[in-house]
Amino acid sequence: MTKTNKSGGYEKGRSDGFEKGKKDGYVKGFEDAQALVDSPPLHDISVKWREFQCAEKISIHFGTTVVLNDRKMECLKETVKSAIWKLEVGADNQEHPIILKIFKAPVTDQKLTELNMYRKASPILPDLIPTIYLILEGINDDEVWVFMEFVPQVKGQLIFTPDHFDKIIPSLAKLHALTYNENFYNKWDVFEDWLPRYESESVSAERLKQHEKTMEYLEKAIDHPELKLKLNDSYNDLQIILNKGPVYFPELIEAGKSIIHNDLQTPNIGCHNVAEENWNIKFIDWEGARFSPCWFDMFNLIGVFFAYRKDWRADEDLVIERCARLYAAEMLKYGITFEVDPIRLYKMAYLQRVLERSLYNQLHWGMDGIKSAFLLEGYLEKIKIWGKELGLY
Structure with missing residues (x-):
């Protein structure tokens, strides 16, 4: 075989290898993307939900096992002081919205007042405060997470007069x-x-x-x-x-x-x-x-x-x-x-x-x-x- 033929075979092999690599990379990338769609990475809320065994603790309020829907989470409001999330849990073959309010660190006196209304006053005012399902302390640099009943705001349900x-x-x-x-x-x-x-x-x-x-x-x-x-x-x-x-x-x-x-x-x-x-x-x-x-x-x-x-x-x-x-x-x-x-x-x-x-x-x-x-x-x-x-x- 001449030197030219050897060189041509090498170039063709490199080109074929490159094309195959591109194709394999595309296929692998598509498969990875599809996997993310089918099983997206868990949100921090989902991770903490599992870490702190929230399902077991919240199930007491529903009288049956509850499962968090990891794909249905909506941030309703976020400020430097807090974040409010609307979550969804499944219980007894039904979907139930719940609220997670995250009190960001540091917990100031004003935030402490609201937290203590949930911690201490809600048993005294059970029909006037949303039901408190669970309070988690010391999350992510001293945040406090409160899971509670979702009660739709009057605003948005009707034209108020x-x-x-x-x-x-x-x-x-x-x-x-x-x-x-x-x-x-x-x-x-x-x-x-x-x-x-x-x-x-x-x-x-x-x-x-x-x-x-x-x-x-x-x-x-x-x-x-x-x-x-x-x-x-x-x-x-x-x-x-x-x-x-x-x-x-x-x-x-x-x-x-x-x-x-x-x-x-x-x-x-x-x-x-x-x-x-x-x-x-x-x-x-x-x-x-x-x-x-x-x-x-x-x-x-x-x-x-x-x-x-x-x-x-x-x-x-x-x-x-x-x-x-x-x-x-x-x-x-x-x-x-x-x-x-x-x-x-x-x-x-x-x-x-x-x-x-x-x-x-x-x-x-x-x-x-x-x-x-x-x-x-x-x-x-x-x-x-x-x-x-x-x-x-």
């Missing part, structure tokens, strides 16, 4: 009644070392500090081009009123304190079936919980809604009258009566919360350019009308 307050208030009254005054103190050992209390030394000191900041920002805001226009008619009255603070209505405290949710917006209110006549309400996201005047939650539920929804303002007075009286009637079912007129108590709660917190936020946002102070005018209007009615100036 003020008529729907009537569906929520009975459950709100039940929450307050179960923890009203002595009912709370009878469970003092459950709450004493973690739940913020309105009249505690630390919360009172924080309220006084906020009050002083509000007065400082008011002095600055009167020279701010945009805010000055909004404050001109209210500035003198606000100075008179704020000098009476930070607690403007002792009657609110005398009317009674309860555990309040403190952020009663529709994303934080859950109901399995809004088509039912009576809603089975469960409240979601408890990081703002505290022991405070019970009427504050009525402001959180109704007052904040109308602050944002100008399209319903014409109905506000009628809705307030209806809802305040309904709340008082629901509390009466638990033997709780209010000496002061319910509508008056609602207005007191509204002004107290605006003057001790919301007014500061609006001035702070507007002065420091954080966001628009677009709620300020509505708050000032209420302070002017209701403040005079309630004798603040």
Whole structure:
């Protein structure tokens, strides 16, 4: 064989080998890709689910064996503080959605409040907090994982109107009644070392500090081009009123304190079936919980809604009258009566919360350019009308 023939055979062999390698590599790559589709690598949630034997622990709540669907996981929300996942488990030949809330490290006081509502308060409020299936401590650098019942948010199930307050208030009254005054103190050992209390030394000191900041920002805001226009008619009255603070209505405290949710917006209110006549309400996201005047939650539920929804303002007075009286009637079912007129108590709660917190936020946002102070005018209007009615100036 000549040298040329040897060289040609070598080149052909190398070319054939290269083509075969390409083909084999493609086949192997396709097989690997198909394997990933058929059996994708386990998510960290799936790994921890197995590592901590979650199926065995959660099955107690379902009364049968549960299996996690590794392919059906959806992250609903993630912030620097937490992540919320919607998972799916199979039990008794049915699929059940559940929620995993991951509290990221470090666990701050605010997160600790919510965690302890799940750890300690849920047995006291079983029908008002989603069922807690399992709490895992010390995951991934001191994270805390809470597996709980999935309760669909009211938001998204219907077009919310003020008529729907009537569906929520009975459950709100039940929450307050179960923890009203002595009912709370009878469970003092459950709450004493973690739940913020309105009249505690630390919360009172924080309220006084906020009050002083509000007065400082008011002095600055009167020279701010945009805010000055909004404050001109209210500035003198606000100075008179704020000098009476930070607690403007002792009657609110005398009317009674309860555990309040403190952020009663529709994303934080859950109901399995809004088509039912009576809603089975469960409240979601408890990081703002505290022991405070019970009427504050009525402001959180109704007052904040109308602050944002100008399209319903014409109905506000009628809705307030209806809802305040309904709340008082629901509390009466638990033997709780209010000496002061319910509508008056609602207005007191509204002004107290605006003057001790919301007014500061609006001035702070507007002065420091954080966001628009677009709620300020509505708050000032209420302070002017209701403040005079309630004798603040």
